[in-house]
Every structure is written in C-alpha cells, then in structure tokens.
Amino acid sequence: MTFFLYSLDIALKGETGLIEVSHLTKRYGGHTAVSDLSFTIEKGRIYGFLGPNGAGKSTTMNILTGCLGATEGEVRIDGHDIFEEPMAAKRKIGYLPELPPLYTEMTTEEYLRFVLQAKGVRRSEWESQLRSVMEKTKLFDVRGRLIGSLSKGYRQRVGIAQALLGNPEVIILDEPTVGLDPAQIIEIREMIRALGRDHTVVLSSHILSEVQAVCDHIMIIAHGKLVASDTAENLTNLLSGGMTVELEAKGSESEVRAVLDGLDGVAGAAYAPGEDGTTRVTLTPAEGVDPREAIFKRFAMSDVPLIELRKDKATLEDVFLELTQSEPDLAQKEAKEA
Amino acid sequence: MTAIFRREVASYFKGMLGYLIAAFVLVFAGIYTMAYNLSGVYANFEYTLSAIAFIYLIAVPILSMRSLAEERRQKTDQLLYALPIRLSDVVLGKYLAMLVVLAVPTLIMALYPLILSQFGTVSFATAYRALFAFFLLGACLLSVGLFISSVTENQVAAAVITLVAVLLLYFMSGLSDFVSTEAPASLLALCLLVLLFAVVLWLLSKNPLVALLTAAAGVGALLACYGADSAAFEGLFGKIMVQLSVFDRFYTFVDGVFDLTAVVYYLSMIAVFLFLSVQSLEKRRWSE
Numbered sequence: 001m002t003f004f005l006y007s008l009d010i011a012l013k014g015e016t017g018l019i020e021v022s023h024l025t026k027r028y029g030g031h032t033a034v035s036d037l038s039f040t041i042e043k044g045r046i047y048g049f050l051g052p053n054g055a056g057k058s059t060t061m062n063i064l065t066g067c068l069g070a071t072e073g074e075v076r077i078d079g080h081d082i083f084e085e086p087m088a089a090k091r092k093i094g095y096l097p098e099l100p101p102l103y104t105e106m107t108t109e110e111y112l113r114f115v116l117q118a119k120g121v122r123r124s125e126w127e128s129q130l131r132s133v134m135e136k137t138k139l140f141d142v143r144g145r146l147i148g149s150l151s152k153g154y155r156q157r158v159g160i161a162q163a164l165l166g167n168p169e170v171i172i173l174d175e176p177t178v179g180l181d182p183a184q185i186i187e188i189r190e191m192i193r194a195l196g197r198d199h200t201v202v203l204s205s206h207i208l209s210e211v212q213a214v215c216d217h218i219m220i221i222a223h224g225k226l227v228a229s230d231t232a233e234n235l236t237n238l239l240s241g242g243m244t245v246e247l248e249a250k251g252s253e254s255e256v257r258a259v260l261d262g263l264d265g266v267a268g269a270a271y272a273p274g275e276d277g278t279t280r281v282t283l284t285p286a287e288g289v290d291p292r293e294a295i296f297k298r299f300a301m302s303d304v305p306l307i308e309l310r311k312d313k314a315t316l317e318d319v320f321l322e323l324t325q326s327e328p329d330l331a332q333k334e335a336k337e338a
Numbered sequence: 339m340t341a342i343f344r345r346e347v348a349s350y351f352k353g354m355l356g357y358l359i360a361a362f363v364l365v366f367a368g369i370y371t372m373a374y375n376l377s378g379v380y381a382n383f384e385y386t387l388s389a390i391a392f393i394y395l396i397a398v399p400i401l402s403m404r405s406l407a408e409e410r411r412q413k414t415d416q417l418l419y420a421l422p423i424r425l426s427d428v429v430l431g432k433y434l435a436m437l438v439v440l441a442v443p444t445l446i447m448a449l450y451p452l453i454l455s456q457f458g459t460v461s462f463a464t465a466y467r468a469l470f471a472f473f474l475l476g477a478c479l480l481s482v483g484l485f486i487s488s489v490t491e492n493q494v495a496a497a498v499i500t501l502v503a504v505l506l507l508y509f510m511s512g513l514s515d516f517v518s519t520e521a522p523a524s525l526l527a528l529c530l531l532v533l534l535f536a537v538v539l540w541l542l543s544k545n546p547l548v549a550l551l552t553a554a555a556g557v558g559a560l561l562a563c564y565g566a567d568s569a570a571f572e573g574l575f576g577k578i579m580v581q582l583s584v585f586d587r588f589y590t591f592v593d594g595v596f597d598l599t600a601v602v603y604y605l606s607m608i609a610v611f612l613f614l615s616v617q618s619l620e621k622r623r624w625s626e
Contacts, residue, residue, distance in 0.1 A: 067419040069624035090422040101417035105349055117341035118421045162417070 017042045018092075018170060018200055019064065024073035026059050026224075033059040035224040037073070041170070046196040048215030049204035052324055056224040057204040058098055061174045064202075065095040078169065091119070094168040094199075098175050100159030104148030108139055108158055111147055112165060119166035129165060137161040137191065153184035160191065164199075171195055173203040177210060189214050208320050222324040235319050245283040245292060248308040249299060253279050259302045265289035278307060342423070342431030346405075347438050356439045359401050363443035366390045371450055381458050383451045384468035388592040391472070391585060394479050395504050401439060402483025403497035405432045406615070407490050410622075419623060429484070429615045436480050444473045464594040471591035474604040478584055479504055481611035488618040489542065507584045514579035521571035525564050528575055532556035 017040035026034040034056040041047055049057045062068035064075055066082045066089065075082040080089040103111055112133070116126050134140050137157040142150055147158060156176065163171050176192065177185045192214055195201055205211050211218055212232050220228040220235075228235060249256050253271050256279045260269065268284040285291050292309060299306035350356035370386045406429075409415040418428050451465040483500040490496040517527045533553055540549030564571055580586055584607070587600040 062416075065420045067416055067623065087422050087424075090420065093420070095416075095420040097413065097416040097420070099413045099416075101412075101414040103345070103349070103414060104412070105353060106345075110348075114341055114345045115417075115421070117344070118423055120422060 018078055019202075020074075020076040021060075021064070022074045024060070024063060024075065025071045026056075026063060026068070027071045033224050034063070034070075037221075037224070037226055039219060039226055039229055041200065041202060043169070043200055044196075045216045046192070046201045046203070046214060048211035048218045049202065049221055050208060050211045050218055050320065051204075051206065051221035053206055055206075055221045055324070057206075057221055058174055059224075060221070061095070061172055061202070061204060062097070065093055065172055066090050067095070067097070091166065092169045094163030094166065094171045096156075096159045096163045096171075096173045096176060098178070100155050100162075102147045102155060102158060102162075105146065107144055107146055108150070108161075109143040111158065112161060115162045115165050121166050129167070133161045133164045136164065136194070153180055153187070156180060156184070156188060157191075160188075164195070168199070170200045170202065173201065175205060176203055177205070177207075185210075208317055220320060220323050227323040228319070243285065243290075244312045245285060245295070246280070246308070246310050246312055247283070247295060247306065248274055248278050248280050249304050249306050250276075250278050251304040252277070255279075255304050256281060259298050259304050260295070263291060263294060263298065265291050265294075339423070339427035339431045342418075342428050343434050346432050346435030350435060350439050355401070355404070356442070359397055359439055360443040360446070362397055363390075363393055364446060366393045367443070367447050367450070371454075375450075375454050376457075379458075381454065381460050383454060383460065383465040384592045384594070386450075387447075387468050387472045388589060391475065391588060392508065394476055395501065395508060397440075398476065398479040398483050398504055399497040399500035401436055402480050402487050402500060403493040404487070405436065405484055406488040406619070407493045407496040411492050415619075415622075425619045426612075426616045429488075429612055429619065433481065433484055433612060433615075436484070437477055440473065440476050440480065444469065444476075461594075467594075467596050468588075468591045471588050471600065474601065475584060475588045478604045478607045479507070481608040481615075482507075485611045485615045485618065488615040511576075511580045511583040511586050514576045517575050519573040519576060521564070521568045521574075524571040524573065524575040525560060528560055528578075529557050532560065 019041035021040070022038045024034055024037040025032070037056075037060060049060065051057050059068065063070050064077075064082070066086050069083070075089075077089040077092045080092070082089045103114075106114065109130070112130055113126065116129065121129060134143060137160050139154070139157055139161055142154055147155065150158065160171075160173070160176065163173070173192065177188050180188065189210065192201060192203060196214075196216075203211075203214070216231065218228070218230065218232055218235055219226055249259070251259075253273065257271070260266075260281065260283075265286045266283050266289075267286045270282045272280045272282075274280040283291065283295075290311070292311065295309060296306065347356075367386065367390055370389050371383070374380050374386045374389065375383060406415075409418065418425075448466070448469060451460050451462055451469075454460050455462070482503055483496075486500045486503060487493070487496040490499060514527075517523055533556075536549045536553035536556070539552055540546055543549070584604075587597065587603055590597045590600055
C-alpha cells in the first residue's frame with residue numbers, strides 16, 4: 001500500500017511542472033501588459049522568453065518571482081502558490097532582475113553573505129555555498145572589492161551569484177546579457193549553459209540568436225501573449241513545413257506554368273517575373289515532400305531551361321518576425337471589437 | 339529580519355551617516371548642557387533635552403530619507419521582494435537599524451547627568467525619564483520618516499516631506515493657539531483637517547471616490563455633532579491638537595512626570611506608521 005501511494009505520488013509529481021502559470025493577466029490602468037498567459041515549465045531544461053521590447057517579458061518574470069502582483073491568474077512554483085505561500089515559493093527561485101539589485105557600498109563578499117542570511121541558508125553551509133557560487137561565477141578575484149567599483153560584466157556576475165545562493169531549483173534571469181560587450185556575452189552564455197546542468201533556467205531576451213544558442217525551449221511573447229512555445233527546431237518547422245523551394249527558369253510565366261502544371265506534392269506557387277525574360281517561382285511543398293527531383297525531371301523533358309533551383313529553410317528569425325508582427329493588427333481588431 | 343537589520347546598521351556605520359547623526363546630536367547636546375547646566379548652574383538635565391528637541395527637525399529627515407526611497411531608486415527593492423522574507427521584516431529591520439543609530443548619541447548623553455552630579459545634586463530619575471522620552475520621541479518621528487520614505491520616489495523628496503511633517507508636528511500645539519476657541523472656528527478647523535486628510539488619501543490611493551466619501555462622512559459627522567452639542571466644540575480644536583502633539587507629550591516628561599499614556603501613545607504611533615510602511619511597500623508591488 002505504501003509502495004502504491006509512493007508511486008502514485010511520483011506519478012502525480014511527474015505530471016505537474018516545476019512552474020505552472022495559468023491565465024495570468026496584468027493590467028496597469030488601461031494598459032494590458034500580460035494577457036491570459038498560461039504555460040508550464042518542466043524540470044531540468046533551459047527556457048527562453050523571447051519577445052520584442054515591451055512585450056511583457058519583464059512583467060511576467062516579475063510576477064513569477066513574486067516581485068509584482070497579478071491582476072488575474074495563478075502562479076505555482078513546485079506546487080506552492082506565489083501569492084498564497086510566498087515564502088515556500090520564493091525559496092525555490094533565484095532571480096536576477098533586468099538591473100542587478102546590488103548595494104554598491106558593500107563588497108562582493110559582504111553582499112553575498114547578506115543574501116545568504118536573508119535567504120535563510122544555514123550558517124554551517126555559508127562557506128561551502130559561497131565558495132561554490134564564487135567558483136561558478138568566477139568572482140574570487142573581486143570578493144573584497146566594493147560593488148560600486150566593479151565593471152558591468154562583474155556586476156552581472158555578482159547578480160547571478162546572488163540568484164544561485166541557497167541553491168534554488170529555478171534560476172530566473174531577466175535579460176542577462178544586455179549591455180555587455182561581446183566577450184562578456186559569450187562568457188555569461190557559457191555560464192548559463194553550465195547552470196542548466198544543475199538547475200532549471202528561465203531567461204528572457206529580445207535577441208534571437210542568444211535564445212537559440214542557449215535555450216532548449218523557446219517561448220515567444222508578443223503584446224503580452226504567448227504566441228509560440230516549442231523547441232527551436234520545431235519552431236523553424238512551424239512555418240510552411242519549414243521549407244520552400246525557389247526556382248528560376250528562362251521562359252515566360254505561361255511557359256513555366258505549363259511545365260509545373262499538375263506537379264504532385266505542391267501546396268502553392270507564386271510567380272514573379274525575373275530579369276532578362278526569366279520567371280521566378282516560389283513553391284510551397286506539401287508537408288514532408290521534397291519536389292526538387294520531380295521539378296528537375298519536368299524541366300529536363302521540356303524545352304524550358306532551369307537556371308536555378310534551391311531549397312529555403314525558414315529561419316527562426318522568420319518565425320519570430322511573423323509571430324510578433326502579425327499580432328498588433330489582431331490586437332487592434334480586438335480593441336475595435338471591444 | 340536579522341539580515342536586513344545587520345546590513346542597515348553596517349551601512350550606517352561604514353558610511354558617514356551614523357557618525358554624522360551622532361555628532362550632530364552631541365554637538366547640540368554639548369552646547370546646551372554647557373549653557374544651561376554648567377554656565378547657567380541648573381542641575382536639571384531635562385531642561386537641556388527639552389531645549390534641543392528641535393534637532394529632530396534635521397536629524398530625523400536625514401536619517402530616515404534613505405531607508406526605503408533609496409532602495410527604490412537603486413532598484414534593490416526588487417531583491418527585497420524576491421527574497422524569501424516578509425515585508426514586515428524588511429520594515430522592522432530597517433527601523434531597528436535607525437533606532438540603533440539614534441541610540442548611540444542617546445547612550446552617550448546618558449553619561450551627562452553622571453558628569454553633572456560631580457558638581458551638585460542631580461535628580462537622576464527625572465533626567466533619565468526625560469532622556470527615555472527624548473529617545474521615544476525620536477523613535478516616533480523616525481517611524482513617520484520611514485513611512486514617508488516608503489511612499490516617495492527619491493531621498494530628497496523624502497527628506498523635504500519629512501522635514502515639513504516634523505515641522506508641523508513641532509509647531510502643532512503652538513499653531514492651534516491661533517485658532518479662535520469659539521465653537522464655529524473649531525468646527526471649521528476640524529472640517530479643514532478632514533478635507534486635508536481626504537486629499538492626502540486621494541493622492542496616496544489615487545481613488546477619488548474613497549477620498550470623497552471619507553471627506554463627506556467626516557464633515558457630515560462633524561456637522562451632526564455640532565448640531566447636537568455646539569458648546570462641546572468650544573476650544574475643541576486646540577485640545578485635540580495638544581492631545582495629538584508628539585512634542586507636547588515629551589514636555590510632560592521634562593516636567594518630571596512619568597506619563598504612561600505618553601509611552602503608549604508613542605508606541606502606538608510607531609506601530610501605526612510601521613504598519614503603513616509595510617502596506618505602502620505591499621501596495622507598490624500590486625499597482626506598479
């Protein structure tokens with residue numbers, strides 16, 4: 001019986017995520033910063049919040065960490081409601097806000113000791129935690145220096161160190177690389193990747209390549225709504241099966257149309273006149289079909305010379321732009337309807 | 339709470355502020371002790387304390403302006419919100435740290451009656467009661483300053499508003515003498531007070547309806563009371579002001595009376611303003 005309950009417990013826990021957000025809404029006066037956001041964050045992965053500036057990334061993160069109240073909705077951290085049981089929930093989170101919250105008149109070590117005490121870490125663990133965190137964030141050299149005199153890169157690292165203290169399960173980083181130079185950015189990214197081995201990491205960024213480079217799972221937010229949530233690969237496949245075929249042939253549009261007419265596995269085609277009497281065609285293949293071979297054979301049999309044939313994979317950039325830019329019209333429509 | 343308290347105390351005494359406040363209080367305490375007790379040959383240290391009560395006009399705004407307003411400006415309040423600590427612990431830790439800073443010059447001043455006793459007979463009981471009340475007065479004003487610091491955006495604004503508030507409290511009973519003791523004048527002054535309170539409420543809550551209802555209810559109640567018994571309003575405003583005056587309570591101690599109601603009054607004031615500070619931090623989290 002005990003065993004049964006135990007396994008049931010495991011089964012139940014396995015189903016629920018580490019962070020569960022349901023129907024989260026935040027309004028400031030008349031402005032809606034976050035609107036009906038729901039997602040689940042599972043253990044042991046690196047999540048990236050991606051969205052243009054002002055999309056509601058920081059607001060969401062502030063609500064997740066208990067820095068901000070929500071107008072509606074619920075946030076559970078490992079089963080603890082952030083508004084009902086803030087203490088238990090906050091102990092599971094390490095948070096680095098957009099601006100590292102540092103007391104400039106303290107030294108690095110004093111500051112970290114203050115955070116250790118404030119997080120209620122047992123005194124016997126102070127030294128070992130301090131050592132391991134300073135090792136992870138490479139802060140040993142500046143442990144005795146005033147935070148006010150540190151460079152931006154070091155300050156960011158002190159901010160990350162602060163989040164790591166107390167060994168929380170989730171580390172939430174708001175724009176961790178903003179304002180750093182390229183070398184520092186690479187360093188911080190590597191650090192985040194290393195953190196992903198022991199913690200669940202959630203970071204936000206408006207830089208696509210960064211999220212793509214670091215995160216296992218990407219959530220795209222635009223205008224306070226979650227517009228996509230998937231792995232980087234799946235997201236790139238999201239758009240038109242992720243692939244189009246571009247071709248250019250020497251001939252008029254009607255000649256090219258005649259060649260391509262009745263080709264199997266093509267969902268759509270767009271024709272445009274090219275230079276020197278050529279015609280450019282963008283084909284959207286049906287899912288899982290690569291029609292290039294068939295296209296080649298058809299042109300070879302006809303008298304129309306095929307000049308160019310290539311496969312275009314939609315980049316994450318395209319997905320990002322399409323998802324984040326189509327939204328304002330939608331939002332405006334909604335506003336008009338309301 | 340301990341973490342916040344220790345950090346605050348360390349920051350007061352690692353910087354200049356802690357020493358500055360202590361020096362400031364002690365300079366005035368020294369000059370007035372010199373003039374009253376040593377040159378004027380009075381054995382009553384409490385007179386000196388009563389004369390230097392005005393230093394709180396400067397010391398309190400300077401000591402309290404930074405506490406919460408600076409956290410907001412530096413965005414370190416984000417850390418306090420995200421840490422697994424209660425906001426009441428944050429406020430309490432900060433408040434106790436300010437009390438420590440105030441306690442330093444107070445403890446040094448506790449030596450003065452002993453020194454004075456070398457030259458004559460000093461009533462230790464009245465002197466130390468007055469010193470105790472002097473500290474309570476400061477503690478009470480600091481809680482007001484802490485609250486003002488919690489609602490303002492930067493420390494300069496906090497300092498100026500605290501200065502005005504302490505100034506009003508300092509002159510409150512004196513100013514109330516200018517209000518005629520006739521019943522209609524009392525009514526008018528009390529109505530104005532209610533309206534002022536409503537305006538403050540409106541500014542803080544940004545909810546005009548609540549403020550309007552409060553004003554209407556307050557003025558209505560006053561008019562009803564006036565209609566029922568207008569004689570009771572004679573000199574009422576002055577009496578209320580004296581009852582509320584933070585400084586007047588201290589002067590009772592200077593006269594040699596240990597006034598328990600004053601102690602209760604100070605402690606309740608402190609509790610109310612600390613509670614308001616916590617609410618102000620909490621509210622900021624929900625509306626910002």
